[in-house]
Amino acid sequence: MLQLLAETDDLDALLSRIAKGDRSALAAVFxxxxxRLIAVARRIVRRQHLAEEVxxxxxxxxxxxxxxxxxxxxxxxxxxxxxxxxxxxNLLRDAGRMDxxxxxxxxxxxxxxxxxxxxFDTLAERDALRLCLQQLDExxxxxxxxxxxxxxxxxxxxATLNAPLGTVKAWxxxxxxxxxxxxx
Numbered sequence: 401m402l403q404l405l406a407e408t409d410d411l412d413a414l415l416s417r418i419a420k421g422d423r424s425a426l427a428a429v430f431x432x433x434x435x436r437l438i439a440v441a442r443r444i445v446r447r448q449h450l451a452e453e454v455x456x457x458x459x460x461x462x463x464x465x466x467x468x469x470x471x472x473x474x475x476x477x478x479x480x481x482x483x484x485x486x487x488x489x490n491l492l493r494d495a496g497r498m499d500x501x502x503x504x505x506x507x508x509x510x511x512x513x514x515x516x517x518x519x520f521d522t523l524a525e526r527d528a529l530r531l532c533l534q535q536l537d538e539x540x541x542x543x544x545x546x547x548x549x550x551x552x553x554x555x556x557x558x559a560t561l562n563a564p565l566g567t568v569k570a571w572x573x574x575x576x577x578x579x580x581x582x583x584x
Contacts, residue, residue, distance in 0.1 A: 411476035412469075419467035426463055433477070434459075437484045443515055444488035444551035454491055458484045475583060489551050516545035532582035536575050539563065543571045544579070 411432070417425035434455060441451035441458075461483055469479050520541070523530035533541050539561060546557045558568040 411480075412471060415462075415466045415469045415476055415479075418463060419469075426459065429462070429480075430459060433480055437480060440481055440484050440549075441488045443519060443549050444485065445491055450491060451488070454487045455484060458487045461487070474580060478583070485548060485551070492551065516542065516549045519549040520545055528583055529579075532579050535582060536578065540571045540575045543568055544575045547572050 411429065414425045414429050418429065437455045437458065438448075438451045441454040442448060445451050445454060458480070462480065465483075469476065473479075474482075520530070520533060523533075533544070536544065542561060543557050543563075546552045546560060547554070552560065554569050554572065555565060557563075557572075558565040561568065563571075
């Protein structure tokens with residue numbers, strides 16, 4: 401946990417330097433976080449070259465908006481991840497950039513619920529995020545993972561979990577708040 405706090409403080413300091421126009425700080429954040437952020441984007445967009453494009457766009461946004469990072473609202477890693485997630489979801493919504501596939505091809509790409517579970521399983525046993533996720537009930541944890549790891553919409557999550565849409569929305573909203581409290 402001490403290492404996680406040191407990494408958070410380092411990223412916090414780097415973001416402050418980026419806000420002041422320090423290019424070496426941006427390079428340091430890229431070196432430290434790019435591989436993880438590409439993995440996050442890849443889980444959503446499902447293509448390496450698109451994931452790399454998402455992360456490149458995200459780092460342009462980080463350069464432009466580093467001064468907007470607010471430590472009171474979350475961790476630096478969380479802020480970076482949200483930027484990448486939003487960029488990846490925006491890319492998916494841009495239908496002109498995506499190839500259309502039939503149902504068989506999509507089935508071969510894999511089950512997103514399996515991807516979400518695999519992402520949780522790959523978290524280190526002592527990782528703060530894993531410990532906080534373990535505190536959630538199983539359906540709530542699955543809803544959060546499906547939303548934030550795979551980028552499924554609330555409706556798609558409701559269909560995947562066979563739960564009412566309103567219930568899924570409440571699970572995600574309350575679980576996000578619980579995770580923010582746990583991680584801060």
